[in-house]
Amino acid sequence: MIDLRLLREDPDRVRASQRARGEDVALVDALLTADERRRSSGLRFDELRSEQKSLGKLIPKATPEERAELLKRAEQLKADVKSADAEQNEADEETKRLVLQLGNIVHEDVPVGGEEDFVVLEMHGTIRDFGAEGFQPKDHLELGEALGAIDVERGAKVSGSRFYYLTGVGALLELALVNAAIAQATEAGFVPMLTPALVRPRAMEGTGFLGQAAENVYHLEKDDLYLVGTSEVPLAAYHMDEIIEADKLPLRYAGFSPCFRREAGTYGKDTRGIFRVHQFDKVEMFSYVAPGDAEAEHKRLLDWEKQWLTGLELPFQVIDVATGDLGASASRKFDCEAWIPTQGKYRELTSASNCDSFQARRLSVRMRDGKKVQPLATLNGTLCAVPRTIVAILENHQLADGSVRVPEVLRPYLGGREVLEPVAK
Missing domain, CATH: 1.10.287.40 (Serine-tRNA synthetase, tRNA binding domain)
Known part of the structure; x- marks a missing residue:
C-alpha cells in the first residue's frame, strides 16, 4: 500500500x-x-x-x-x-x-496507456528467415507432439482445457531449464528456494493479488488458502512482520514453484498448445533492498533476464509496460518478449517489476538503519516460466526435418544432447 x-x-x-x-x-x-x-x-x-x-x-x-x-x-x-x-x-x-484498493504510485517515466501502449526499449538477436532456409516453421504443439514431448489431449482428458503433460524429452527439457536457471541465479548470488504453493489470505493480499487480479486466483474455501500464481507471493511473505538490519541487504532469493492461474477473461486466446495454461512451473527472482537502491536493482533483474534469454539464443525485445497494464503492486515493469515464429510477433516470456515499498508496507517488512526503522523495497523478476520458454525454444530452434537444436547453455543439463529428435509413432 x-x-x-x-x-x-x-x-x-x-x-x-x-x-x-x-x-x-x-x-x-x-x-x-x-x-x-x-x-x-x-x-x-x-x-x-x-x-x-x-x-x-x-x-x-x-x-x-x-x-x-x-x-x-x-x-x-x-x-x-x-x-x-x-x-x-x-x-x-x-x-x-x-x-488496500489503491494501486502503487506509477513511476514518472512509465508510458501512459493500455496493453498496446508499451515502449520498446531494446531489441536482441536475429529473427530467422525460414523461407530462405527452404521450409515453413511448425508451431510448438506440432513439434512437441512429434518429439514425444507434449501431450495436451490427455491433459484435457484428465484435467480439462489448458492442462497438459510434458513427456519424455519434454519433461527432460523442463528439468534442464529449471536447473540452468537456478544455476545462473545461484551464480549471481540468489539463494535457491522451494516455496509453498498454498498461502494464507494475508500473503496473497499483501502482495496485491486480491484486488484486480483476484479473478485469476484459485481459492480453497474449505481451508481458506490460495494457490499461488507465482512464487513471488511466498517469497514476499517470507520476511513478513520482520525487521531486517540494513547491512544484511540486499537479500535475493530464486524461488522454484508450481504456479496456478484461472486465466479468467482469456476465453479464446492462446488455446492451442501450452502458451497459456492453468498450471506451470517457474523460476522467479525476488529481491529485498533499501528503497534508495530499488531502481538500480530493477535494472539488475532485467540484465539477468536478458542474460538468460541471450543464453537460450532467442530473439527478443525489452518493453517498458504501460500504466494500464502494470498490475496493482508495480510502479514500473519491464517485459522481455521472445519472437514466436508461427505467431509472427513477440510474446512475453519474462517480466521484472519494481514494487517499491508497496508490498513491504502491507506485509510489515521493515529495515533498520541505525535507529531508523522503515519499510524496505521489494522487486521481482521472472527468470524462466517453463511452458512459454519451451514454446520459444521449439519454434525458434526447429530444423527442417522436425528435430530441434538444443541451445548450448542447456546441453550440460540434457546429457550433452545437441538435438531433440522426433520419435517413431
Whole structure:
C-alpha cells in the first residue's frame, strides 16, 4: 500500500497515478476523507481518555459535594470514550479497506496507456528467415507432439482445457531449464528456494493479488488458502512482520514453484498448445533492498533476464509496460518478449517489476538503519516460466526435418544432447 503521508502531502500525484492506471480517481478523495476522520477521531479519543484519567485523580480528593458532580461527569466521559473508541476503530477499518484498493504510485517515466501502449526499449538477436532456409516453421504443439514431448489431449482428458503433460524429452527439457536457471541465479548470488504453493489470505493480499487480479486466483474455501500464481507471493511473505538490519541487504532469493492461474477473461486466446495454461512451473527472482537502491536493482533483474534469454539464443525485445497494464503492486515493469515464429510477433516470456515499498508496507517488512526503522523495497523478476520458454525454444530452434537444436547453455543439463529428435509413432 502507499504511504498515507504521501497521500496527504501530494494527493494530486496519487490522483494522476490512478488516472494513468485507468482506475477510479474518486477513491483518492474517499481515502483522504477516511484518513482525516481516522486522525480526528483518534485525537478526540486521546483527549477524552486524558480527561478521564485526570478526573480519576481528582475524585478521591474531592469534597462530598464536588464528588457527586465529578462522578456524574465521569459517567458521561465513560460513554463518550466508548463512543470515540468505536468511531476511531470504524474510521481505521474504513481507511485500511480503501488503501488496500489503491494501486502503487506509477513511476514518472512509465508510458501512459493500455496493453498496446508499451515502449520498446531494446531489441536482441536475429529473427530467422525460414523461407530462405527452404521450409515453413511448425508451431510448438506440432513439434512437441512429434518429439514425444507434449501431450495436451490427455491433459484435457484428465484435467480439462489448458492442462497438459510434458513427456519424455519434454519433461527432460523442463528439468534442464529449471536447473540452468537456478544455476545462473545461484551464480549471481540468489539463494535457491522451494516455496509453498498454498498461502494464507494475508500473503496473497499483501502482495496485491486480491484486488484486480483476484479473478485469476484459485481459492480453497474449505481451508481458506490460495494457490499461488507465482512464487513471488511466498517469497514476499517470507520476511513478513520482520525487521531486517540494513547491512544484511540486499537479500535475493530464486524461488522454484508450481504456479496456478484461472486465466479468467482469456476465453479464446492462446488455446492451442501450452502458451497459456492453468498450471506451470517457474523460476522467479525476488529481491529485498533499501528503497534508495530499488531502481538500480530493477535494472539488475532485467540484465539477468536478458542474460538468460541471450543464453537460450532467442530473439527478443525489452518493453517498458504501460500504466494500464502494470498490475496493482508495480510502479514500473519491464517485459522481455521472445519472437514466436508461427505467431509472427513477440510474446512475453519474462517480466521484472519494481514494487517499491508497496508490498513491504502491507506485509510489515521493515529495515533498520541505525535507529531508523522503515519499510524496505521489494522487486521481482521472472527468470524462466517453463511452458512459454519451451514454446520459444521449439519454434525458434526447429530444423527442417522436425528435430530441434538444443541451445548450448542447456546441453550440460540434457546429457550433452545437441538435438531433440522426433520419435517413431
